[in-house]
Amino acid sequence: MTSVCEYRAGLEGVPVTQSSISFVDGQKGILEYRGIPIEELAAKSTFLESTYLLIWGKLPNRQELEEFKRDIQNHRRIKYRIRDMMKCFPESGHPMDALQASAAALGLFYSRRDLDNPVYIRDAVVRLVAKIPTMVAAFQLMRKGNDPVQPRDDLDYSANFLYMLNEREPDPLAARVFDVSLNLHAEHTINASTFSAMVTASTLTDPYAIIASAVGTLGGPLHGGANEEVIDMLEQIGSVENVRPYLEDRLERKAKIMGFGHRVYKVKDPRATILQNLAEQLFEKFGRDKYYDIAIEMERAVEEKLSHKGIYPNVDFYSGLVYRKLGIPTDLFTPVFAIARVAGWLAHWKEQIEQNRIFRPTQIYTGEHQVTYIPIEERE
Numbered sequence: 001m002t003s004v005c006e007y008r009a010g011l012e013g014v015p016v017t018q019s020s021i022s023f024v025d026g027q028k029g030i031l032e033y034r035g036i037p038i039e040e041l042a043a044k045s046t047f048l049e050s051t052y053l054l055i056w057g058k059l060p061n062r063q064e065l066e067e068f069k070r071d072i073q074n075h076r077r078i079k080y081r082i083r084d085m086m087k088c089f090p091e092s093g094h095p096m097d098a099l100q101a102s103a104a105a106l107g108l109f110y111s112r113r114d115l116d117n118p119v120y121i122r123d124a125v126v127r128l129v130a131k132i133p134t135m136v137a138a139f140q141l142m143r144k145g146n147d148p149v150q151p152r153d154d155l156d157y158s159a160n161f162l163y164m165l166n167e168r169e170p171d172p173l174a175a176r177v178f179d180v181s182l183n184l185h186a187e188h189t190i191n192a193s194t195f196s197a198m199v200t201a202s203t204l205t206d207p208y209a210i211i212a213s214a215v216g217t218l219g220g221p222l223h224g225g226a227n228e229e230v231i232d233m234l235e236q237i238g239s240v241e242n243v244r245p246y247l248e249d250r251l252e253r254k255a256k257i258m259g260f261g262h263r264v265y266k267v268k269d270p271r272a273t274i275l276q277n278l279a280e281q282l283f284e285k286f287g288r289d290k291y292y293d294i295a296i297e298m299e300r301a302v303e304e305k306l307s308h309k310g311i312y313p314n315v316d317f318y319s320g321l322v323y324r325k326l327g328i329p330t331d332l333f334t335p336v337f338a339i340a341r342v343a344g345w346l347a348h349w350k351e352q353i354e355q356n357r358i359f360r361p362t363q364i365y366t367g368e369h370q371v372t373y374i375p376i377e378e379r380e
């Protein structure tokens with residue numbers, strides 16, 4: 001047995017698995033899913049095609065893709081009991097909490113667990129990929145006091161989500177941009193939520209508990225929650241002239257600039273470059289807004305001040321702008337991230353159980369020993 005004695009906060013640089021799902025080179029700005037560069041997938045593949053690639057390790061042929069799409073389409077509805085449960089959630093609650101609870105609740109309805117059976121795995125994948133968007137859209141409508149909208153069979157995955165959310169058929173460019181954005185967020189090696197999914201998976205629990213666990217981890221502001229904070233930041237800045245004073249003030253107070261920096265990327269996140277391009281297309285078609293100009297100025301100013309530390313825009317910097325333009329409310333940005341990342345979490349679930357050993361790391365104890373128990377009446 002090897003002994004690892006060095007403690008690294010945040011497990012930085014410590015391998016926790018062997019994986020063939022995705023690859024990142026943070027120095028060169030490379031991201032690949034199963035070896036295929038993200039730029040190619042963004043241009044040529046759809047989110048569902050990439051989901052298949054991530055989970056089953058190869059691009060689907062035409063028949064496999066059609067079957068996968070059809071199965072997803074057939075499982076998009078949610079049980080009325082789940083809907084009724086969601087109706088009881090407080091409308092002031094965060095949609096990520098609603099999503100976490102609803103994902104866990106799916107496990108009540110599909111409780112059979114048969115991890116050695118490929119049919120069970122496929123059914124669970126299909127259900128989760130199909131139902132998570134419906135649950136996100138349903139909570140959004142119900143918290144406004146409206147009934148959820150049923151999925152439409154004539155719309156593809158991304159167009160259908162935007163339809164369920166906004167109650168109208170989306171413009172084809174909006175649907176395509178949203179699909180690319182899902183594609184870009186589908187997987188990203190061992191980040192916090194994926195690690196959380198893997199740890200939960202390693203206990204051989206059911207996939208609904210795994211996704212609920214990962215959703216809970218994704219919600220934090222240092223992870224998926226950052227894109228919400230980017231929009232808050234841009235709104236707070238309010239004008240291009242205020243960018244530099246805002247930045248100076250944050251840096252003086254040693255506060256982080258949301259949407260910048262990454263544990264792995266020390267150059268611009270390749271997903272940010274693609275999203276920036278998509279944002280430009282959207283702004284060109286549907287009208288420019290000042291937040292885009294503020295963002296461009298912010299990127300320029302941060303580059304001047306922080307590029308020596310390898311701080312550049314990450315995926316969250318432009319995703320918020322794109323989602324805002326698509327009419328997605330700010331507090332749904334992270335649930336939308338979850339819709340995409342469910343693909344990666346499920347790929348890691350499948351890989352984990354194929355080579356499973358339960359996670360049981362160790363610690364370096366820093367407390368005392370043989371401490372005397374003090375009776376309560378003698379304590380200060």
Ligand code: CMC
Nearest residue numbers: 222223224226255256257258259260261262263309314316
């Ligand atoms: N603004 C200003 N300075 C920064 C930033 C930032 N956003 N990020 C890192 N730094 C500085 C940091 O102050 C430190 O400087 P120094 O060495 O002088 O003390 C140095 O860069 C290293 O920072 P770190 O916090 O040790 O780096 P990390 O790898 O632990 O953190 C991070 C990575 C993403 C948590 C961090 O960059 C951050 O908090 N960014 C803002 C939040 C954000 O945008 N999160 C989304 C991440 S991408 C999507 C996802 O993973 O979900």
